[in-house]
Amino acid sequence: MSAVEPQISTDLAYLYDGTPEGLLSAIFAAYARHEDPAEVTRADAYQPRLLQTAVTIPTDAAHAERVSAGIRKRLGSYAHRQVMKSTLSGRPDAGIALYRFVRFALDGVDRRDCASCRFAVDCARRTCKRQKMAAINDVTHPRVKPFFDAVRSVDNECEKIRQFARFQHLKEEGREVWFARVNPKDAVVPLVLGHFVERFNVQPFILYDEAHGVAGVWDGNRRYLVDADEGMLSLPPAGADEALMQDAWRTFYRVLSVEARYNPELRRKLMPKRFWKNLTELQPDVPGLRRS
Amino acid sequence: MDVVQKLEILADAAKYDVACTSSGVDRAGKRGQLGAASSAGCCHSFTEDGRCVSLLKVLMTNVCEYDCAYCVNRRSNPDVQRTCFTPRELADLTIGLYRRNCIEGLFLSSGVIGSADGTTELMIRALSILREEHGFRGYIHAKAVPGTSFELVQQLGLLADRLSVNLELPSAQSLSLLCPDKTRQSVLGPMKRISESIAEDAESRSLARRRTTVYLSDARPRRAARAFAPAGQSTQMIVGATPETDWQILGLAASLYQKMQLKRVFFSAYLPVVEDARLPSSDHVQLDREHRLYQADWLLRFYGFNVEEIIDARNPDLATDVDPKANWALNHLDEFPVEVNTCPYETLLRVPGIGVRGAKLIVRARRQTTLGEGELRKLGIAFKRARYFITCNGAYLGRGVPFEKEALHARLSSRIDGGGHGRRADKVADGQLSLFSSVDAAGAPALDAAAALLPEAAPALEDGVAF
Numbered sequence: 001m002s003a004v005e006p007q008i009s010t011d012l013a014y015l016y017d018g019t020p021e022g023l024l025s026a027i028f029a030a031y032a033r034h035e036d037p038a039e040v041t042r043a044d045a046y047q048p049r050l051l052q053t054a055v056t057i058p059t060d061a062a063h064a065e066r067v068s069a070g071i072r073k074r075l076g077s078y079a080h081r082q083v084m085k086s087t088l089s090g091r092p093d094a095g096i097a098l099y100r101f102v103r104f105a106l107d108g109v110d111r112r113d114c115a116s117c118r119f120a121v122d123c124a125r126r127t128c129k130r131q132k133m134a135a136i137n138d139v140t141h142p143r144v145k146p147f148f149d150a151v152r153s154v155d156n157e158c159e160k161i162r163q164f165a166r167f168q169h170l171k172e173e174g175r176e177v178w179f180a181r182v183n184p185k186d187a188v189v190p191l192v193l194g195h196f197v198e199r200f201n202v203q204p205f206i207l208y209d210e211a212h213g214v215a216g217v218w219d220g221n222r223r224y225l226v227d228a229d230e231g232m233l234s235l236p237p238a239g240a241d242e243a244l245m246q247d248a249w250r251t252f253y254r255v256l257s258v259e260a261r262y263n264p265e266l267r268r269k270l271m272p273k274r275f276w277k278n279l280t281e282l283q284p285d286v287p288g289l290r291r292s
Numbered sequence: 293m294d295v296v297q298k299l300e301i302l303a304d305a306a307k308y309d310v311a312c313t314s315s316g317v318d319r320a321g322k323r324g325q326l327g328a329a330s331s332a333g334c335c336h337s338f339t340e341d342g343r344c345v346s347l348l349k350v351l352m353t354n355v356c357e358y359d360c361a362y363c364v365n366r367r368s369n370p371d372v373q374r375t376c377f378t379p380r381e382l383a384d385l386t387i388g389l390y391r392r393n394c395i396e397g398l399f400l401s402s403g404v405i406g407s408a409d410g411t412t413e414l415m416i417r418a419l420s421i422l423r424e425e426h427g428f429r430g431y432i433h434a435k436a437v438p439g440t441s442f443e444l445v446q447q448l449g450l451l452a453d454r455l456s457v458n459l460e461l462p463s464a465q466s467l468s469l470l471c472p473d474k475t476r477q478s479v480l481g482p483m484k485r486i487s488e489s490i491a492e493d494a495e496s497r498s499l500a501r502r503r504t505t506v507y508l509s510d511a512r513p514r515r516a517a518r519a520f521a522p523a524g525q526s527t528q529m530i531v532g533a534t535p536e537t538d539w540q541i542l543g544l545a546a547s548l549y550q551k552m553q554l555k556r557v558f559f560s561a562y563l564p565v566v567e568d569a570r571l572p573s574s575d576h577v578q579l580d581r582e583h584r585l586y587q588a589d590w591l592l593r594f595y596g597f598n599v600e601e602i603i604d605a606r607n608p609d610l611a612t613d614v615d616p617k618a619n620w621a622l623n624h625l626d627e628f629p630v631e632v633n634t635c636p637y638e639t640l641l642r643v644p645g646i647g648v649r650g651a652k653l654i655v656r657a658r659r660q661t662t663l664g665e666g667e668l669r670k671l672g673i674a675f676k677r678a679r680y681f682i683t684c685n686g687a688y689l690g691r692g693v694p695f696e697k698e699a700l701h702a703r704l705s706s707r708i709d710g711g712g713h714g715r716r717a718d719k720v721a722d723g724q725l726s727l728f729s730s731v732d733a734a735g736a737p738a739l740d741a742a743a744a745l746l747p748e749a750a751p752a753l754e755d756g757v758a759f
Contacts, residue, residue: 138660139653140667163336167392178391196393198321199328199430203391245388248296252348252389255304257339260563260577263711266342270335280394281337 013039013054015046016095020087024064026057027099036103040095071102074109076132082151089150090186090212097146104143105135157186162195164271166280167205168246171239178205179235181278187212190225197223208233246280253281295385298375305354305365305372306401309458309528310560314346314396314431316523317453327390327397327430329453334396342711347399347433348386352377352415356403360460360471361568362533365403369566376405379418387426397431397453398422408439412448419451423518431523438478442485446520449489454523454555457483459548462541466534470570486525487552493520524555531585532578533562533571537608542588546599549592559585580708584610591616594648595641613705618644621681622697622704628681629688632668633658644704645677665689677704 315333
């Protein structure tokens with residue numbers, strides 16, 4: 001495919017449906033159609049430009065799988081993991097950043113120069129690790145930097161969710177679940193679900209991403225990723241110990257602050273305000289939840 | 293009194309302990325058991341003062357037999373309501389909060405109730421309930437109460453991930469002045485034995501892992517045995533309550549890292565929480581000094597600096613207007629500028645404005661391309677500071693400013709950002725020791741006496757720790 005010079009078309013935008021598969025399908029389409037789109041963006045975030053043709057790329061799981069497998073094979077598992085992370089990014093420019101990186105990286109691997117490599121005799125010109133990693137390590141390159149930033153912001157968002165997800169114990173006759181509501185910028189639930197499954201494997205839980213309508217579910221045996229709207233959730237009421245524990249946590253948080261060190265700017269930096277609405281300790285004491 | 297009220301009292305009493313780290317041990321989750329630990333740790337919340345909340349930091353009890361002058365829980369303080377958790381209450385509370393992802397685990401300290409041994413036994417009971425009944429695999433930091441018999445510390449270490457003995461004051465004289473019930477030996481002795489036990493345990497486990505012996509199946513040692521304090525030990529010093537200089541404090545910290553293999557030494561700016569004639573009564577909290585000490589501590593632990601490079605007896609206090617690394621660079625201008633494209637990683641770490649992350653990125657990026665100014669700016673280092681000390685592909689980037697100590701000092705000095713609120717915002721930038729000149733008449737003689745007792749150069753004692 002890469003033998004044919006892609007058509008330089010600054011007036012072309014690819015729109016995809018916002019899913020990781022959709023984004024990978026768009027990358028597939030660019031190769032399949034021998035085109036070089038100037039924009040790859042989510043259909044809902046697209047801002048039409050004068051003289052620009054927007055092409056909606058249908059999501060095709062088989063195409064996405066081929067792109068994914070190709071990247072893993074030719075760029076290695078590390079780059080593949082970073083690519084998969086970046087597909088979950090919520091940034092509007094994540095699509096084009098990924099597309100431009102993939103083009104750049106695959107072209108680099110194709111045009112690899114083994115003349116100066118001392119292992120070239122043995123490797124029979126198979127792609128070696130040095131070649132695979134060349135693009136992703138070139139972090140200052142204009143084709144790589146936006147992708148690198150997108151991946152880093154996804155990593156940071158994962159850490160924020162690991163820190164700030166707060167579970168509530170919901171329980172009634174025959175039903176019991178631990179429920180956490182989170183609002184990350186990027187759709188990171190699939191990336192952090194494993195972390196919570198590892199430590200909370202004894203409790204069935206739901207990690208609900210209200211910003212993207214995705215729920216990570218652990219039923220005690222298996223994990224699921226479910227598309228879920230607010231309306232689809234039917235949750236049991238809070239368990240008997242929930243009020244006491246929330247009160248304990250709020251009390252603990254309140255007394256722990258040292259007055260002489262008061263520094264709310266630092267707190268806002270480390271715990272951005274957008275997370276506060278789902279943090280137990282920053283909710284006002286709900287009268288109904290207080291212990292008698 | 294219900295659990296929440298107890299928590300309120302016992303968390304309030306524990307908050308002056310600054311250590312709140314859940315780092316240093318990797319323990320994967322296990323099917324059917326609650327919890328896991330990762331070596332990077334995790335901060336679950338941040339209080340209004342911007343400090344992280346990673347562990348449920350509480351005292352077992354705030355009843356205390358000791359009478360340490362600076363401590364809010366001292367025996368002679370009548371203003372504090374005294375209470376005590378039962379081991380089960382504490383274990384259940386920890387599990388309840390852990391299941392809600394509020395904490396990484398438990399930080400358990402205690403006042404001395406009855407005897408040190410009795411107190412430690414209470415703590416062991418609570419930790420056994422957590423580890424054995426609840427099968428808890430999260431992080432536990434336990435404090436070894438001074439004066440506890442070592443058999444009990446051994447048991448405690450097998451239940452906890454990290455142990456700590458608080459040094460509290462950075463010299464034996466200050467310790468005897470402010471903590472009449474503690475001695476140098478009662479603090480350093482347990483610390484030394486804990487570090488020996490950690491080393492011994494790590495060694496025997498590594499031998500067992502090597503499987504040099506062929507065991508019959510029933511004689512094979514059980515793998516499930518817990519490690520002794522796998523996340524190491526830490527300690528804490530109060531800064532500003534006594535007249536020690538930064539040089540003495542950092543020298544002590546460095547020898548603790550070397551001789552006792554401590555994982556962390558924490559510094560805590562002295563906050564007046566109780567009135568005592570022996571203590572400075574000034575409202576001035578030395579938060580900036582604490583900040584500089586931590587910067588120096590980072591240089592020791594992550595940047596490959598020796599303590600002699602950071603501070604010496606002639607200038608025994610850290611500069612307040614520039615950070616310790618910039619200060620070192622200003623005094624060693626003959627080693628700069630360095631070429632970012634070729635110099636080793638260790639040299640990059642010594643450039644002001646380049647940290648561990650920046651240095652690693654530079655090393656990673658320069659394998660692929662030659663770094664110029666544009667590339668360097670993209671790497672997220674503090675280019676504004678680093679430019680005076682580097683060349684990019686042969687070009688010096690700090691043109692316009694003479695390459696002299698005074699001129700560069702003016703460019704590098706910056707105020708420590710302590711936020712726009714609270715006591716830090718309207719602080720006066722006075723010298724560090726001015727605190728002691730404002731001590732009232734009753735306190736002055738005692739402090740002068742302590743200062744006179746301090747040796748000129750801290751001599752190395754038989755166990756190698758200048759204290």
